[in-house]
Amino acid sequence: MSVTTNAAPLKIAEPWFDEVETKGVADVLASGQLIQAQRVLELERAFAEETGLAQAVMVSSGTAALHLAMLACDIGPGDAVAVPDYTFVATANAVACAGATPVFVDVAPDTYNMDPAALRSLIEWMPAQGGGFRLRMIMPVHQFGLPAEMDAIAALALEHGLVLVEDAACALGSRYRGGKIGAWGRAACFSFHPRKVITTGEGGAVVTNDVALADRLRALRAHGFAVPPHRPELVEPGLNYRMTEMQAALGLGQMAKLPAILDRRRRLASLMTRALAGLSWFAPPQAPPHLSPNWQSYVGLLAERVDRTKVIAHMASRGIETRPGATANHLLKAYRDCPPAMTPACPVSAMLDARTLALPLHPLMQPADVERVADALRAYQAE
Numbered sequence: 001m002s003v004t005t006n007a008a009p010l011k012i013a014e015p016w017f018d019e020v021e022t023k024g025v026a027d028v029l030a031s032g033q034l035i036q037a038q039r040v041l042e043l044e045r046a047f048a049e050e051t052g053l054a055q056a057v058m059v060s061s062g063t064a065a066l067h068l069a070m071l072a073c074d075i076g077p078g079d080a081v082a083v084p085d086y087t088f089v090a091t092a093n094a095v096a097c098a099g100a101t102p103v104f105v106d107v108a109p110d111t112y113n114m115d116p117a118a119l120r121s122l123i124e125w126m127p128a129q130g131g132g133f134r135l136r137m138i139m140p141v142h143q144f145g146l147p148a149e150m151d152a153i154a155a156l157a158l159e160h161g162l163v164l165v166e167d168a169a170c171a172l173g174s175r176y177r178g179g180k181i182g183a184w185g186r187a188a189c190f191s192f193h194p195r196k197v198i199t200t201g202e203g204g205a206v207v208t209n210d211v212a213l214a215d216r217l218r219a220l221r222a223h224g225f226a227v228p229p230h231r232p233e234l235v236e237p238g239l240n241y242r243m244t245e246m247q248a249a250l251g252l253g254q255m256a257k258l259p260a261i262l263d264r265r266r267r268l269a270s271l272m273t274r275a276l277a278g279l280s281w282f283a284p285p286q287a288p289p290h291l292s293p294n295w296q297s298y299v300g301l302l303a304e305r306v307d308r309t310k311v312i313a314h315m316a317s318r319g320i321e322t323r324p325g326a327t328a329n330h331l332l333k334a335y336r337d338c339p340p341a342m343t344p345a346c347p348v349s350a351m352l353d354a355r356t357l358a359l360p361l362h363p364l365m366q367p368a369d370v371e372r373v374a375d376a377l378r379a380y381q382a383e
């Protein structure tokens with residue numbers, strides 16, 4: 001469909017960089033020190049302080065963070081990990097790539113997050129299934145930056161002796177009952193992909209209060225060599241998941257902007273919700289009072305009768321990028337056809353997979369851009 005507007009294209013996400021990041025990266029290039037060094041350390045300190053955890057381990061992506069967390073928690077063959085069905089595939093992939101089995105939990109229709117009642121059912125249902133899998137870990141996702149129901153999920157982890165690791169890829173700056181995200185379990189994993197609130201191009205971090213776990217993560221991200229104060233010997237086979245100094249320079253610039261980024265996102269999201277009020281066929285994202293999202297993405301729900309492909313084409317014809325929300329993992333070929341698909345039904349996730357729509361929301365947008373998005377959506381003839 002052709003673009004029928006002269007207005008600048010509006011992307012779903014765009015990073016906010018300025019001369020701080022430009023100079024930071026140029027300084028790294030001039031120094032010749034490209035791989036993990038002082039800037040990565042500095043970013044780790046800043047990130048630990050921001051999240052309130054004792055240790056932050058910077059890595060090359062959010063996926064690398066999740067994979068390392070699996071390895072460092074000794075998750076492997078024979079283990080099962082409960083993950084929400086409605087998420088980006090990296091969550092389940094990290095489990096599968098550690099040799100373990102992801103088991104999918106349905107989500108709540110209002111928050112799109114792991115449903116604690118469905119998690120309880122899964123925990124009670126799994127032992128009867130046989131198959132030689134033992135549930136060892138719960139990995140909730142704070143989808144689109146809205147915190148999962150952590151009181152209930154952490155209580156289930158405690159009750160059943162399960163390891164808890166948060167996939168906080170989207171949730172830097174979000175709050176649960178006023179508290180920060182990342183301290184509920186043994187570790188939490190963040191992503192700095194360009195669609196996240198801060199970006200290093202690709203990049204990620206694992207945070208934890210467990211110093212021994214952090215040491216192991218640091219060894220595993222650099223081939224398996226122990227880190228100081230331990231002797232620098234190869235303690236176990238590891239990977240190369242290090243963050244570069246260029247990424248860290250971007251990260252340091254982004255961390256300085258974090259309060260302003262979060263503030264802009266919150267204002268724009270609230271404007272968007274107001275501008276879309278009364279639209280019968282698009283339900284804006286919900287944020288119950290005890291959950292404060294960072295508005296990493298603005299994802300609403302289309303009425304069943306609305307053809308999402310046509311809405312996306314309609315918005316594109318006005319120069320506005322929109323996208324489906326996340327994916328129902330149990331419907332993906334790799335998880336549908338393989339033995340790991342030992343999953344109870346996830347009807348809510350399947351519904352969200354078909355009907356969610358992400359609208360542009362990023363800190364370079366102006367209030368007029370929000371109006372433009374809302375006007376374009378309103379102009380779609382849904383009947």
Ligand SMILES: Cc1ncc(COP(=O)(O)O)c(C=O)c1O
Pocket residue numbers: 061062063064087088090091141167169170191192193202203204
């Ligand atoms: C929930 C979730 N987990 C993990 C990831 C993986 O992060 P990355 O793209 O940095 O590997 C993403 C995003 O991309 C995500 O949205």
